[in-house]
Amino acid sequence: MRADLPENANALRALLDWYVQSGVDLALDEAPHDRYADSARAVAASLTEPAESMAMLQTLPQPTAAERPRRAAAPIAAPDEAIRAAEQEASSARDLDELAARLADFPHAPFRDMAQHFLFGAGAPGARLIAFDAAPGVTEEASGEAFSGLSAKLLDNMLAAIGFDRSSATLAYVSPWRPPGDRALSPREAAIFAPFARRRVELARPDVLLIFGEAPARIMLTTNEPVGKLRGKAFEARCGAHVARAFVFSSLEAMLKSAALKPAAWRDLRKAAEALESASNGAQL
Template sequence: MNRSGPDMTPEEAAALLSFYVEAGVTDALGDEPVNRYALADEAARSAPVPLARAPEAPRTIRADPRGEMAPPPAARVAAPAAIPLEDAQAAESAQIAAARCNTLEELRQTLAAFEGCPLRYTAKNLVFADGNPQARIMLVGEAPGRDEDLQGLPFVGRSGQLLDRMLAAIGLDRTSVYIANTLPWRPPGNRTPTPAEHAICMPFIERHIELMAPKVLLLLGGVSAKQLLRTDTGIMRLRGRWTTARIGECDIPALPTLHPAYLLRQPAQKRLAWRDLMSFRAWLDETSAD
């Protein structure tokens, strides 16, 4: 007969605890009710008062591809996230390694040999890039998923199939664009990457863009937009608004839009992505005549 409470032996308690861990139990319930709303209120009252935010720098009003003047969103410049010293050293090593690369192939080989990012040890393959490296259009996504990790190519799963259809809708395909991600390795279980992982990989995607030298960037999703535009403004405020990404010594026109994976979860938002694609196509048509 199973026993519980004070009648349990230490061995039985250890076995029960092990079962709970394997079953994924994360919270324990007591015999007495707990008012968790009151606990939340108490925690809020005891929380430290946040420091005042520094004043935002003035933003330049830019013209959209149709020549209409529209103010950009009040983007907030993201402060560098504090990361452990070991990760900061890895990010510095990444900066040095990336700067030494003079070709895309050298960058690929450097990434394949780089040991400073823990993601490489849980991923099956390096996901470097796909498409035409001679194209003037570069798409930058967030991180590889399961299918991308297995094949070593970006955007080959369900979100990649949707991306292909999105490109086809404006007369593009993978022979006319170049595709990469801010992270070249899949986070285990598709979890959210840590600030340290982003900081370590940032020099590589920036060097990737420098070497590819695109004429325009299409930023897929909030992660790539925030990283490359150095802002903490959300993607719903950034999307559809032309801006400039400062990469190295170059200013590159950039248009943030919604990630295909998000559109699979929220099909109603495809109408917003379609507007962004129309704006992107208009930019391409106007600049191709120059």
């Protein structure tokens, strides 16, 4: 046995960890493969299983959480197919609990099989104010608690400045799973999560949205404009049958790194507070 084998094994494990953090989730060889065709054949084969076999499987005792193996990777779907499937799943949800369950089980969701925790959000469901961030970060992934990192503390301080906290506001993610390496959501990934995020707003019916960063702004305002051109303005976010007043901010991470972004954020925060007050006065009338 080679004396340096343990050291090599540790290096290989470190390399695999680095691949996972970088988003590599499939091993390739030198021969080309049609992955869409492979997935279609797998789905077709599953649909042709005898009914007797399926009935037998349903009668078997279910494993405990500790005994349950890691779920298999979902069949690969073309981007347009994944988006259409997301739209169908999201529109079928009748309330926020069902929406969360449908999203957690959605097989084509990016990062679903790579992250450790499904983090739908925090705060009060159905609140008048929803703050949208892109995705959980390292602290949330390690703790399993949504909105628990430094950026969440900044958000808590911002909410407190206008008289809100987690008992009166909803904190939501576009992606309930942490992207590998904390990278930004790609346009395709944001498009897959978009139906669930927009349906969340439609079901919760908030008066005001606070939108942090590029991906949430793209989704809620259906725009490709950069955040810099969206700050300082009030928008109408139309999500299904509901319309909410929306305000765009730099990402929480960017504001943590650059104090120069905070004065503009404070001005927009005051505008959001005025919109909430106007909505309350309108409801009382």
